[in-house]
Amino acid sequence: MSQSFIQLSDVMLRYGGGTIALDHTTLGIDRGDFVALVGPSGCGKSTILKLLAGLLRPTSGAVIAGGREVGPAGARPTAAGRPALRIGLAFQNPTMLPWLTIRENVMIPLKIVEPFRQDYARKKRGEYAERADALLAQVGLRGFGDKRPWQLSGGMLQRASLCRALVHQPELLLLDEPFGALDQFTREELWDIMQTLWMTQRPTVLLVTHDLRESAYLANRICVMSARPGRILETRDVDFARPRTLQSSYDPAFGALVQQLRMRIAEARCEGDATPSPVSVPALQGVAA
Ligand SMILES: Nc1ncnc2c1ncn2[C@@H]1O[C@H](COP(=O)(O)OP(=O)(O)OP(=O)(O)O)[C@@H](O)[C@H]1O
Numbered sequence: 001m002s003q004s005f006i007q008l009s010d011v012m013l014r015y016g017g018g019t020i021a022l023d024h025t026t027l028g029i030d031r032g033d034f035v036a037l038v039g040p041s042g043c044g045k046s047t048i049l050k051l052l053a054g055l056l057r058p059t060s061g062a063v064i065a066g067g068r069e070v071g072p073a074g075a076r077p078t079a080a081g082r083p084a085l086r087i088g089l090a091f092q093n094p095t096m097l098p099w100l101t102i103r104e105n106v107m108i109p110l111k112i113v114e115p116f117r118q119d120y121a122r123k124k125r126g127e128y129a130e131r132a133d134a135l136l137a138q139v140g141l142r143g144f145g146d147k148r149p150w151q152l153s154g155g156m157l158q159r160a161s162l163c164r165a166l167v168h169q170p171e172l173l174l175l176d177e178p179f180g181a182l183d184q185f186t187r188e189e190l191w192d193i194m195q196t197l198w199m200t201q202r203p204t205v206l207l208v209t210h211d212l213r214e215s216a217y218l219a220n221r222i223c224v225m226s227a228r229p230g231r232i233l234e235t236r237d238v239d240f241a242r243p244r245t246l247q248s249s250y251d252p253a254f255g256a257l258v259q260q261l262r263m264r265i266a267e268a269r270c271e272g273d274a275t276p277s278p279v280s281v282p283a284l285q286g287v288a289a
Pocket residue numbers: 015016017019020021040041042043044045046047048228
């Protein structure tokens with residue numbers, strides 16, 4: 001059987017204090033896909049991102065990202081000598097270094113990540129600045145490259161943080177509630193921008209979100225997790241035509257999908273509490289996606 005670009009196989013993750021965040025977690029993601037992870041609070045969504053970013057090692061099971069294993073504690077990568085997988089990260093809080101301009105902040109991955117790093121100090125710096133400016137223009141921040149972070153609004157900073165996550169053309173983009181702190185209008189604007197960035201660059205994306213409309217707007221597949229210890233309960237394909245628009249997000253099929261996800265998560269929360277479910281959940285089928 002061919003392996004997915006991203007593959008978690010029967011992963012268990014126990015934190016130092018003894019909390020088991022993930023158990024029997026299996027998830028495969030194809031290259032170029034856009035997958036959203038949703039589920040009850042504390043079910044282990046961010047833990048999956050940390051495993052893929054290499055910030056954590058699984059207690060047992062296997063985590064493969066782009067053919068490289070992030071194995072059980074102490075294991076060596078299987079593909080010795082291969083360059084590290086290029087990963088982009090964006091979080092709810094778009095932390096920027098205040099002493100750098102927005103352009104310089106966006107260029108940070110090019111300073112750190114190979115193969116860009118070796119050229120950064122030499123001939124490519126001007127070229128990299130142009131690349132940062134082009135991305136900033138794409139997210140509506142043309143002319144803001146010379147500003148400092150404190151001169152931008154929260155929504156503008158989050159746009160810049162998406163540029164920083166993408167500037168080194170990551171193969172894998174990990175997004176942890178990147179729009180969670182924004183007002184609804186700004187958030188919806190950024191969905192549109194995110195969709196365009198994904199359609200033009202086609203990184204593999206794993207998005208963690210509590211916003212079910214956001215997951216249905218952006219993702220090709222939505223994975224619903226159980227309450228902690230988290231595992232993937234159900235996976236939904238989302239076949240709505242692209243580019244998706246705010247208008248299309250008011251179609252009945254879109255609303256039905258969101259409602260079904262909501263009910264599935266409500267049920268997962270109840271299962272986590274080991275109490276009978278007060279909601280009757282129809283099978284997640286039959287929605288014209
Ligand atoms: N460093 C840590 N040490 C101990 N326990 C942790 C640590 N990080 C997370 N946890 C616990 O592991 C579980 C999963 O956490 P995680 O942050 O992955 O959940 P989540 O689904 O992303 O949560 P939320 O949706 O609320 O952001 C939670 O019970 C959390 O308290």
